[in-house]
Amino acid sequence: MFKPIRWNTFPRDFLRIQIGFFLFGLAITLMIRGNLGTSAWAVLEVALAPMLKISIGTMTVVMGFTVLSGALILREKLGWGTLANILSIGPWEDMWLSIIPSVTDNLPMQIGMLLLAIFLMGLASAIYIGVDAGAGPRDSMMLAIKRTTGVSIRVARAIIEVTVVAIGWLLGGPAGIGTVVFALLIGPAVQWGFKIFKVQPHKAIEPEFIAGVEGGAE
Numbered sequence: 001m002f003k004p005i006r007w008n009t010f011p012r013d014f015l016r017i018q019i020g021f022f023l024f025g026l027a028i029t030l031m032i033r034g035n036l037g038t039s040a041w042a043v044l045e046v047a048l049a050p051m052l053k054i055s056i057g058t059m060t061v062v063m064g065f066t067v068l069s070g071a072l073i074l075r076e077k078l079g080w081g082t083l084a085n086i087l088s089i090g091p092w093e094d095m096w097l098s099i100i101p102s103v104t105d106n107l108p109m110q111i112g113m114l115l116l117a118i119f120l121m122g123l124a125s126a127i128y129i130g131v132d133a134g135a136g137p138r139d140s141m142m143l144a145i146k147r148t149t150g151v152s153i154r155v156a157r158a159i160i161e162v163t164v165v166a167i168g169w170l171l172g173g174p175a176g177i178g179t180v181v182f183a184l185l186i187g188p189a190v191q192w193g194f195k196i197f198k199v200q201p202h203k204a205i206e207p208e209f210i211a212g213v214e215g216g217a218e
Helices: 007-034 040-052 056-073 080-099 107-130 137-149 153-170 177-197 203-212
Strands: none
Touching: 007 040, 007 056, 007 080, 007 107, 007 177, 040 056, 040 153, 040 177, 056 080, 056 137, 080 137, 107 177, 137 153
16 A cells, blocks of 8 residues: 655655645645646645635645545555655645735736746656655555546546536636636646756656646645
């Protein structure tokens, strides 16, 4: 159920993965503060946070553990990076949310924030996936659905993303044109990040995993 830890490279891997999560939290924050729409999971988390009277970052952590529980039930293989993903992105997100103000009525800046967020999330995803310490909880659920149902990675991801964004939108989350732009551009952004850092995704999920990396931290 759990990938072994490579102790000889663990300090370097831990630092590298935290850099990825640092940038991932910044990317999510830029989308939230840009007010044009966010990734699917952020739509749901932003909607639920005030209902539960917790911060958005804390909601990200709670959601991560919730999704992880589902992946564990489906017996998906996890790694220390999976737990690091859950415990790290939320706090980084709260830190950035306390620094970056909300932007409205400034469309050029909002568009710039959205595009920068997608670019940074592509880089961040390549950085932490390249550590190969285990997929994040949302990707673990995606892989578990693929393994247990036989559907493709793309279909499994689409089922999850459409369901999540629909629920988040119905609850008043920040779905918008930016959500559509994110869905269209995040795959190419991650692929570009993979090329920059020479990341080789797991061969079993190679061509389609690039287009389905979590946005939610994804």
